[in-house]
Amino acid sequence: MRLRSLEARLTLWLALAALTGALVYIGVTQWPLPEMLAWLHRELGLQVATPNRVEAVMICVAILAPLSWWFAHIVMNPVKRLLRALEGAVASYRDGDFSISIALNRHDELGDLVRVHNELGQTLREQRQNLAQRELLLDTVVQNTPVALVLTDGGGRVAYANIAARHLFNDGRSLNGLHFATLIADMPEALRKATEGSEDALFSVEMDGSEETFHLSQRAFRLQGRPHRLQLFRRMTRELSRQEVAAWKRVIRVVSHELNNSLAPISSLAHSGAELARRGDVQRLPGVFATIGERARHLHGFIDGYARFAKLPAPRLAAVEWQPFLDALTLHCRFQLAGQAPPQPGWFDPVQIEQVLINLVKNAHESGSAPEGVTMALNLMGHELRIEVADRGPGMSEAVLAQALLPFYSTKRSGTGLGLALAREISEAHGGRIALANREDGGLRVTLFLPQPGTSTS
Structure with missing residues (x-):
């Protein structure tokens, strides 16, 4: 036990209080009070009786009560001062003021508490300073980014907007406190419709005499317990132009190569045929002409594939009964049906989806998979139809998976890179999507997700 600890000090004060009480009792019952009363009786003739035991206790209580209060005041006064200081410091912390330190030079437990409190205040001050610096850096980045950022509260009023947003929507003036729907009421219809939805969108508007394309990314979340909505408007015109040029370059390279x-x-064969005809060697001419015809048909098919991709019509959605659709599909490609077809008819363009499935099954067979390993599964999950084509080939590497759906990308020597791109184009035209994934036990799985109106699982 430390000599300067609170426990040691309290022990000393209690011992002193006990000793004081004993001395007071002895003084009242033994000496000097009885001797003084006897002297008064002897010298002055005063008749003062010596107090009995009860009166002695009452006299001791009368003397010790104020003395005890004084001892308690001495013991508790530093604790009370510290508690008041801590109360003020905690109130300051609650209000966000971490500059409060307590000056108390003690070497006991109270001194340790004050030291830890001051260290906490110093840590909070440093953290707040670092947080303020990070907030300043973040605000500088957000304010100077070319992406227009608008944060609205639950009532649709702008809570925060960066410089790009102010220039885009209010000629550089502040947007804070303005109602965002009112602010864009006079904006182009494509922009208003994009902001009315809850999904990301790509739209084009007329600005400064030219067409500008934007990508809108929006998220809803709760900030300090209140609903907010963050919208990011990113100009995509230059990026899309670069992508368009890159796509045209790929097209030109592929077309030129083919x-x-x-x-x-x-x-070469035409020249050889002319030489054979000049020399009168007509027996070899049919073979030359057949090869020329075969190459011409290949070239025609290649050009026709590009033309069909470029002129893909809008899907004609209709109710499709599964059994006739699958019977017609088996006339063009071979596959194993995994499970049963859904009891409800599908809702899609049968011609376009048939073409997609023919290409997918053909790719599955060309992967090197055994014929019985090529399967097709049909599942209705809520309002979404999932058509899955799987094989037992080697699958795809991560690099190929990332680019397999891009137009003109192919790992085949004679491939055009349009099969999977056409499947993606058709699925997205239906409002769906396509996904590729390697199977855990080997092979590739290609899944079409097609929305279905008002259907549910049985």
Whole structure:
């Protein structure tokens, strides 16, 4: 036990109080009070009786009560001062003021508490300073980003907007406190419709005499317990232009490569046929003409594939009975049906979806999978139809999976890179999507997700 600890000090004060009480009792019952009363009786003739035991106790209580209060005041006064200081410091922390420190030079437990409190205040001050610096950095980044950022509260009023948003929606003036729906009431219809929805969107508007394309990303969340909505408007015109140029370059490279692969042998064979005809060697001419015809048909099919991709019509949605659809599909490709078809008819364009499934099943067979390993599964999950084509081939690497759905990307020597891209285009035209994934036990799984109106699982 430390000599300067509160426990040691309290022990000393209690011992002193006990000793004082004993001395007071002895003074009242033994000496000097009885001797003084006897002297008064002897010298002055005063008749003062010596107090009995009860009177002695009452006299001791009368003397010790104020003395006890004084001892308690001495013991508790530093604790009370510290509690008041701590109360003020906690109130300051509650109000966000961490500059309060307590000056108390003690070497006991109260001194340790004050020291820890001051260290806590110093830590909170440093953390707040670091947080303020990070907030300043974040605000600088957000304010100067070219992406227009608008944060609205539950009532639709703007709580925060960066510089790009102020220039986009209010000619550079502040947006704080303005109702966002009123602010964009005179904006182009495409922008208003995009902001009315809850999903990300890509839209184009007329600005400064030219068409500008934006990507809108929006999220709803709760900030300090209240609903808020964050909207990010990113200009995509330059990026889309670069992507368009890159896509055209890929198209030109693919088309040039395929044309050269077909026109070069056709030109060579035409020259050889002319030489054979000049020399009168007509027996070899049918073979030359057949090869020329085969290369011409290949070139025609190649060009026709590009034309169909570029001129894909809007889907004609209709109710499709599964059994006739699957019977027609088996005439073009071979697959194993996994499970049963849904009892409800499907809702899609049968011609386009049939073309997609023919390409997917053909790719599955070309992967090297055994014929019995190529399967198709049909599942109705809520309001979504899932058509899954799977194989037992080697699957795809992560790099190929990331680019397999891009137009003109192909790992085949004679591939056009349009099969999966056409499947993606058709599924998105239906309001759905397509996903590729490797199977855990080997092979590839391609899944079409197609929305269905008002259906549910049985």
